[in-house]
Each structure stands twice: as structure tokens, then as C-alpha cells.
Amino acid sequence: MSDDDKPRGEPAVKAKLPNAKNIRSPEFTPHGISGGRSGGQPLRPSAKPSGLTAAQAKKRRTIAIVVAVVAVLAIAGGTTWYVTRPAPKVEVTGAFGSAPKVKIPGSVTPGKSLKVTQPVTGTGPKIAANTLALLHYEIYKWTPKGGDKKGSTSKKVLDTREKTELNPQPGPQLLPVDKLQVKGLKNGLTNRTEGSRVVLQIPPDQSFDPQSAQQFGLADGDSVVFVADILKVIPTNAEATGAEQKLTDKNLPTVEPQKGKAPKVTIPKVDPPKTMQVKTLIQGTGPTTTKDDTAVVNYLGQIWGTGKTFDSSWEKGAPTAFPLADPPPGAMPGFFKGLRDLKVGSRVMLILPPSDGYGKSGNPQAGIKGTDTVVFVVDILGTAKTS
Numbered sequence: 001m002s003d004d005d006k007p008r009g010e011p012a013v014k015a016k017l018p019n020a021k022n023i024r025s026p027e028f029t030p031h032g033i034s035g036g037r038s039g040g041q042p043l044r045p046s047a048k049p050s051g052l053t054a055a056q057a058k059k060r061r062t063i064a065i066v067v068a069v070v071a072v073l074a075i076a077g078g079t080t081w082y083v084t085r086p087a088p089k090v091e092v093t094g095a096f097g098s099a100p101k102v103k104i105p106g107s108v109t110p111g112k113s114l115k116v117t118q119p120v121t122g123t124g125p126k127i128a129a130n131t132l133a134l135l136h137y138e139i140y141k142w143t144p145k146g147g148d149k150k151g152s153t154s155k156k157v158l159d160t161r162e163k164t165e166l167n168p169q170p171g172p173q174l175l176p177v178d179k180l181q182v183k184g185l186k187n188g189l190t191n192r193t194e195g196s197r198v199v200l201q202i203p204p205d206q207s208f209d210p211q212s213a214q215q216f217g218l219a220d221g222d223s224v225v226f227v228a229d230i231l232k233v234i235p236t237n238a239e240a241t242g243a244e245q246k247l248t249d250k251n252l253p254t255v256e257p258q259k260g261k262a263p264k265v266t267i268p269k270v271d272p273p274k275t276m277q278v279k280t281l282i283q284g285t286g287p288t289t290t291k292d293d294t295a296v297v298n299y300l301g302q303i304w305g306t307g308k309t310f311d312s313s314w315e316k317g318a319p320t321a322f323p324l325a326d327p328p329p330g331a332m333p334g335f336f337k338g339l340r341d342l343k344v345g346s347r348v349m350l351i352l353p354p355s356d357g358y359g360k361s362g363n364p365q366a367g368i369k370g371t372d373t374v375v376f377v378v379d380i381l382g383t384a385k386t387s
Contacts, residue, residue: 122195284345
């Protein structure tokens, strides 16, 4: 039977074709849509093709790894610093000779023993027995909170650079360290060298006597922070050194040296000079004094005519210090002015008429009348800047 003769109502081969809606994407993926992905998975509509080359992608991954490592190290380092960070402490900074910056953290509680630190170390002579130390210093009241509470409060109560009721004339102070009654100061300053800055944390049992403590506003249980710049160290028996200068004017006093004692002064029986006189008896070789200096000196003062000694550091047993700036009211302006522009190490004689001395009112306590001329012999032993 030919094909044309087969019945027309039935197909020759029966085949069932799937509906397009029943075809899932893995079964039907038009050519090129997969973009060459393994497994033939189609690209999601939200994704974008990468514009990076393989080298660029590798570089980016390397940078990401480095950043991650740095972050981990930073966290580790921060943790280490926090655990091993230094405990808070009293800090003193700034240049030697200038006003220091003192920081006393409130979280620090004063200790029970003397603590000495030295932010600056000098190379000059040491503070020892029979020496004097010329110091600029600050004193801080340091009060523990008390009870079970940790920490403290602090307040500056004296500064030699500042004019206050306790310190009416600013300037360095001369201390006989070996004779100090304040145990903490004596022990803390001994053997320290000229040119050093020393910080003393002084407990109550090594601090000031009750009278001095009251002046500084210190209560029982208060410690002290003492910050000192050691400007000069001078032996208590220091004398002028240098070439002797002969005086030939018979109308002026004569001065005879006496080893270890005040010189012998002989005043002639003539009228005193009408104007101030400054005569060098021994020419020193040190630096020249200025108005900005504090001078350490030994001195002898006598009244012209009577020869009476009214004041003598030699008799007191130790030199003293004077700022050479213009003095406060009531002092002798000629004394301070007469010691300027002279060499350290010199011995000089000052002759001061009333106008350069105590003036018309004199000084009754010292036995000096308003018409008296006074004579000083002064050894200039050392100097330091006043401020």
C-alpha cells in the first residue's frame, strides 16, 4: 500500500513535544547566554561583567590581605600598649633655668618614702658639707584623697620666680643644704651637681616643721613636691680671688685682708666723699655682673666717722644673695647699683652718701642717722640670672 493509500486520520509516527513553559533553564539555554560559565549556568540579570584583568585582580587581593594584616597588628599593638602602658607619674619638663612645667596627675597617690628624680644633670661642683646652693625652686602642696580613695590633689604654694606675699622679692634663694632641718630637702639635694634640675617627692615625715608648714598651707598628711634648679654651688668659706689693686687716695678707707674673716677697714678722720664711690680692691676674672643677676656675696658694712660695724655676713658665718635689680623701698639703692658691671671674684669698696644709702630717714635700728655715709667691703663670689 502506498503512502497515499494509508488512512488520513492518524499520523504515521506519534511524538509528544514539550511546552516552552515547562522547559527549565538548565534544559534550555540559548547559545552564548552562559558566557562560558562551567555547568552552563546562566548569568543573573543583576550581575555585571568584570573589567579587571587577571593581574589587576591579583593585585587587589594582595592589597586586601595587607590591609587585613595591618589591622590585626594595629589591634594587637594597641592591646599590648594598653596592658604595658607606663603608670601615671609626676612629670617636670622645660629648659634648665627657665620656669618648669610641672604635671602632678590626680590619679597618683603620694608615696610614703622620699623619691628623687633628676630631669637635667649638670656637671658643676656637688652640694656637700660647708657649701651653699643658689636655687630657683617651686613648692607644691600634695594632698592624698584619704581613706580608701586613690589619687590626690595638688597646688603650687611658692615659686621663687613669682612675687607673692610669701616671696615679696623674686629671685634665687641661697640655702645651706647641710644645715637644713627639712630632712627630705637635705637628703634629696646633697651630692646633686650645679646645673642640675632635681624633683623631690617628700613624704610628711620628712617635710617642713609645723610653723613652716602652716605658712605654706600644709596640713597633717600632706606631702610636698619640690622642683629645684641648682644654679650655683659655692663653698661657705669662699673669698675673692684675683689681682690686688692698690689704692693711693689717703682720703679713702684702707682695707687689710684677714684670712677666713672679714677684712679690717680703717676709715680716715676726714669728711666723707660727697658722691658715691666704687673702688676695686681685688680684680676678679669671672663673668661681669648685670642688673638681671642675683649675686652671692660676703659683705661688711661700717659707718663713716664712728667705724661702727652695723652688718656683716662674715660675722653671720655664711655669704648671702642679693638680686641686683632696683631694690624694694627701704633698701639702699647704691649697694645694688654699685655691684653691677663688676667681675665675679672681685673685692670692691662702696662708699655711699645718704642719698645712695638710707636717705634722710636713716636706719635707726642699725644706728644709722640720715646724715651718715656708710662704707661696704664686698666679695662677689658668684652670680646667676634672677629670672
